Amino acid sequence: MTFEFQVPTPNGKMTFRIDTGTSLLFVGANGGGKTRLAVLIEEELGKQAHRISAHRALSLNPSVAKVTEQRALDALRIGTTGERFRVDNRTIARWDSKAATILLDDYDYLLQALFADQISISLTAYKNARDGNYQSVRPTKFDQLRDIWDRVVSNRTLDIGSDSIEVITQYGSYPAAEMSDGERAIFYLIGQTLMAATNSLIIFDEPELHIHRSIMSRLWDELEAARPDCAIVIISHDLEFIAAREGSKYVIRSYDPRKMWTIEAVPEQVGFPEDITTLILGSPKPILFVEGSGESLDRAIYRACYPNWTIIPRGSCEEVVHAVVTMRANGTLTGITCAGIVDADAYEPSEIEFLRSKGIAVLPVSEVENLFLLPTVIEAIARVEGFDDAALSTKVADVLNELFEHAKRPENQLPAVMRYCRRRIDRTLKKLDLNSAKDISTLISEYSSSTSSLDISRLAALATKSIQTAIADRNAVELLKWYDNKGVLALASKAKGTTKIQFEQWVLRALRNNSAPDVTAAIRHSLPSVSAS
Known part of the structure; x- marks a missing residue:
């Protein structure tokens, strides 16, 4: 069975089709007309649609009066137990003529329908x-x-009787009325899904409310599997949740109160994983791709220093380059502008210029955490702690002395040199293109030719000499281009007189709420400028 509805857009009506057993997903920002879109779909499909509102009361009362099955279903689906199903009855009775804004209070009706089904079958x-x-x-x-x-909720089971519901845990039990908001939301969504009419289009408006992200995908796998006879529309502002689901995806870009939406499909083939594509299209800001895995400290630094950009970590340098090049190549399709930042990694001037030509800037340090060891940043941190004049100079010198001593130790220096060599080898191998080889001998020849310039001894000597020269010259800025060691963040914490963990927590708070503006300014001044064009 196929459901079809149309949505007004600035370019005319946009037609959507969805088959039973499949899902259609919309993602949009707050105020983007998501709930009104859900209302539009429900009104257009009439009795075929069953909408679960984002504005829903979650007061669970298992002691509700027991009624007949049909009466319970009418109350749940229509909001009235009078006449048989009529759409205008639902608009008034279920939604009180305020379909987009009313708080849907139908938990009692849901429980009555579930108990009635149980009584009928029993x-x-x-x-x-x-x-x-x-x-x-x-x-x-x-x-x-x-x-x-x-299957969804860990360490809690339900004990459902003829007129009671209990939650059983390893520590005892409690009545359903005392469930947490999240538990009641899960119970409600499962119940609504099961009680929707056969061959319905079930519309979920912001289903993620009150539910922990760690179980959302698991819950939705179960709900979709439970109703293969139905189609599902999900409308949400949770980009990660939408990106993780299977189905056709759309971004709600804007909403005109005259009931008109600007909606774009999420392209399937633009060279990005689906979660990244959804996040990109859902962002009103230009995209800044950076190295790393999105750890909280890295992300906090970039968000504080590039507030007008949406930050997307992309792992390695090569992945950042690929992301920027691909996005810019698809600029006319996505309408999104972007740039990139990669770690210093001791790039040669010609490599830096090549990256710049592609819209990619290079950090002044080998990894973003090293920013906190730059002299200007150490000084700003020490000033926050009240150091000034001679005491300030002494504090900065003490921290830098520890940095040089740390980098001087062979057990610390050798791993940094090894990591540099591995990155250069990996970068060279990833650039290999051996597709033209038609036989083994040609393949061997082309491989040897392509890697002949890869002199590992020279690379190791270059990294070692660069680190040792920076130490001898007491040039912290130059050293931090080469010396990537996670332990140096603990040295930065000494400028504040705290442990590494305490320092990280302080930095996160300071960057997020701008409680240490001089520190943020010092970091920002050290970072490269980027342009979306």
Whole structure:
């Protein structure tokens, strides 16, 4: 079965089609018209749609009055138990004519429908057994809900009786009414999914509310598997959640209150993983690709110093280069501008110029943490601690002395040289293009020719000499271009008189809330300027 709806856009109506057993996903910022889009889809599809609102009350009361199954389903799906299904009844009764803003308070209706289903199936099983017909009993919706819950929620199981619901843990039990917000949200979403009518389009508006990100994907795997007869539309502002799901994806760029949306499809083939593509298209800012894995300290530095950019870590230098080149090549498709920053890694002037021509700047240090050992940054940190004049000079000199002594030790220096050599070897091998070779001898010849310039002894000697010369000259700026050692951050912490962990925590707070503006300014001044063009 295929569902179809249209959304008004500045360029006319945009048609969406979705088959049962599949998902359609929209991502957008707060205020981007997400809920109103959900309302539009529900109104256009009428009785085929079952919308679960972002504005939902989560008061769980297992002691609700028990009613007939049809009465419970009508109340849940329409909001009234009067006439049979009519869309205008739902608009008034379920949504109080405020479909985009009202707080949906239907948990009681959901529980009534689940209990009614349980009573109906139990009664059928009893009558069959009484008549000697011991055919298998189909599971109740409560059975299905409990099974999904047990697979999703760790260390908590549900005990569902004829008129009660308990949560069982290794430490005891508690009534469902005392569930946490997250537990009630999970219970509610599973129940709503199971109780939607057969062959429905289920619309989830911001389903991630109250639910920890670590279980969202697992929960959604279960919900999609539970309703293969239905299609699912998810509308969310959680980029990571949307990116992780299978299905056609769209970005809601903007909303015109005259009921008009600007919507773009997430391209499937632009040279990026799906999560990165979704994040890029969901960002109103230009993109800055950086080296690293997105550790909190790295990200905090870049976000504080490049506030007008969306920061996306891309691992290695090669991945940053690929990301920038690919994004700029697809600029007309995505409408996004970007730039990149890579670690110093002792690039030669010609390499730095090549990177600059591609829109990629180079850090002044071998890795971003080394910024905290630059003399200007150490001085700014020491000033925060009240050092001034001669005491300030002494404090900066003491920290730099420890840096030089740290880099002088063979057990620290050799690993830094080894890492440099490995990076240069890896970079050379990644540039190899042996596709033209048609036989083994040609392959060997082309490989030997391409790697003949890779003199590892020369690379090791260059790195060693550069480090030792910087130490001898007491040139911290030059040393930090070559010396990549995670231990140096502990030396920077001595400018503040704290442990490394305490220093990292302080830096994170200072960068995020600008409580040490001179430190942020010193770091920012040390970083390269970038341009989106």
